[in-house]
Structures are given as C-alpha cells and as structure tokens.
Amino acid sequence: MLLSCEIIELNNEKCRLITLNDITDYKKMEDKMASLERLNLIGQMAAGIGHEIRNPMTTVRGFLQMYRNKDSFIKYKETFNLMIDELDRANSIITEFLSLAKNKPVNLTLKNINRIVQKILPLIQADATNNEMVVEVELTEVIDLLLDEEEIIQLVLNLVRNGFEAMTAGKRLKIKTFLDGNQVVLAVEDQGSGIKPEILDKLGTPFFTTKENGTGLGLSVCYGIAERNNATINIETGPSGTTIFVRFDDFAGML
Known part of the structure; x- marks a missing residue:
C-alpha cells in the first residue's frame, strides 16, 4: 500500500486526510522490469563472449577427435572421449547462454x-x-x-x-x-x-x-x-x- 497524509481544515477544525492506494500490481510490474533488465544484461554478456569462447573450443575438439583415432594414442581413447563429452556439455551450456541475448534475431x-x-x-x-x-x-x-x-x-x-x-x-x-x-x-x-x-x-x-x-x-x-x-x-x-x-x-x- 502507498499511504499519504496531510493536514486540512474542515469547518475551522484541523483534520488528517489519509489516502491509501493499492500498488500491488505496480510493485509486481516493477519487479518484473528489474528481472528483465538483469536478463538483458546477462544477454548482452552472452552475445559478447559466447562466440569467443566457442571458437577455441571447436578447435580443441577437432584436434582431440583427430588424435584419438591415431594408433599411437589408442590407449588414451577413453580419456579423449571423456574430454570430448565434457567439451560438448560446455558447448550446450554456451548455446543456452547465447539464447539469453536480447538482440538475438527472431523469425516471426x-x-x-x-x-x-x-x-x-x-x-x-x-x-x-x-x-x-x-x-x-x-x-x-x-x-x-x-x-x-x-x-x-x-x-x-x-x-x-x-x-x-x-x-x-x-x-x-x-x-x-x-x-x-x-x-x-x-x-x-x-x-x-x-x-x-x-x-x-x-x-x-x-x-x-x-x-x-x-x-x-x-x-x-x-x-x-x-x-x-x-x-x-x-x-x-x-x-x-x-x-x-x-x-x-x-x-x-x-x-
């Protein structure tokens, strides 16, 4: 509630005029706008750094795929597979992160x-x-x-x-x-x-x-x-x- 109070005179007598306004919807909208602003800030960060992180990861993943199939590294194949799986998991998180970008193009x-x-x-x-x-x-x-x-x-x-x-x-x-x-x-x-x-x-x-x-x-x-x-x-x-x-x-x- 938003409360306001002032002194007024009625018939030469001082009185208090008190007004109460329900601002529940306003506060909900205010909270929503603050949440969207935070989301937009994260989205701007995502757009700025997401691709820069993904590019070197793609290079690393490519070399891991190449080396795991070489005979000299065959005993490390499971380790290579684990590293590739973890890179793919990180890449999926980055994909979600990029989805937060406010300026992401949409096809309506x-x-x-x-x-x-x-x-x-x-x-x-x-x-x-x-x-x-x-x-x-x-x-x-x-x-x-x-x-x-x-x-x-x-x-x-x-x-x-x-x-x-x-x-x-x-x-x-x-x-x-x-x-x-x-x-x-x-x-x-x-x-x-x-x-x-x-x-x-x-x-x-x-x-x-x-x-x-x-x-x-x-x-x-x-x-x-x-x-x-x-x-x-x-x-x-x-x-x-x-x-x-x-x-x-x-x-x-x-x-």
Whole structure:
C-alpha cells in the first residue's frame, strides 16, 4: 500500500486526510522490469563472449577427435572421449547462454501454437515414457500468432522437462492451450510438490538452480523467448503441483 497524509481544515477544525492506494500490481510490474533488465544484461554478456569462447573450443575438439583415432594414442581413447563429452556439455551450456541475448534475431511468422505442440508431441511422449510418467494434452482452438517456431519449440520442451524433473514416477503432466480474452495461453501443469516461496521470486534468474546438475539457464531462456515472442510468463504453485502459464498477446490480429 502507498499511504499519504496531510493536514486540512474542515469547518475551522484541523483534520488528517489519509489516502491509501493499492500498488500491488505496480510493485509486481516493477519487479518484473528489474528481472528483465538483469536478463538483458546477462544477454548482452552472452552475445559478447559466447562466440569467443566457442571458437577455441571447436578447435580443441577437432584436434582431440583427430588424435584419438591415431594408433599411437589408442590407449588414451577413453580419456579423449571423456574430454570430448565434457567439451560438448560446455558447448550446450554456451548455446543456452547465447539464447539469453536480447538482440538475438527472431523469425516471426504466423503460426498456431497447437500445431507446434502436436509437432513435438512424439518427442515429449517418448521422454515421458522414459521417465515413467503420463502426458495429457488438452488443446482448444486458438488463433494464429506471430511466433518464432524454433524458439517456441525450445520453450515448450524446457517447460515440459522442468515439469518432469519436479515429479516422481507415475505422475501426470498436462499441456493445455486456451483463449483468455485477446490472449492465447499455453499452460504446463505438473503434479510435483510445488515451489517454495523463498525460491519462487528467484525463478528465471540466470544461473540460479535447485538441481544438482542444473545450469540455472533453462527458465531464464524461457523468459527471454517469451519476451521476444510478445508473451509473458506467470507461475501458480502449491503443494499439489505447479502450473506455468505463457500468455501470448495477439499482435497478429492488429496487422
């Protein structure tokens, strides 16, 4: 609340005029803007140093591949394989890091979010089977939007995999789409144990993670993708699970 108070006179009597304004939405927007600014700063760093790191790594990887197949190094082949695997892992982190860049070019064309979900559904179902989980899909008719399809695929897969990691075997994950006013909404709902309040405010912060082998970039990348595709991300969580809503504005309808 924002409180203001001043002394006024009514009928020659001094009174206090007190005003209370609810600024909850303003504070939420302020926090969101601060988070986006941090994300953009990290993105600028990513764009500046990501490629410079990747180029020498590519050279090192190439020489390792060449030397591991030479007869004189055959006894070190497993060591070479391990080094190549670690370089590939580092490269995948750099790829995620580069996805944070605000000035990353996007290819916005008219796409339907339902068709994008259906396109990658076999991959999602295979992932669910490997983790002994169930996937439900509830797609309702929605309008086409200006989207970068490759980015939206990455967004959906990141959210789905986060959902799988939050659950134990036998649980159910639901993917939904629906219209809410002039917004198209994509929702990913898991049956995990929910997100602790002290962690909720930090979600989306680059390199913040609660996972043992996590990089803390997955959800940060999702926020960046949402921003570039005219969308916002909201999270509802509780003891019975978490739902992440991605709300797309209908900019295509304004053309």
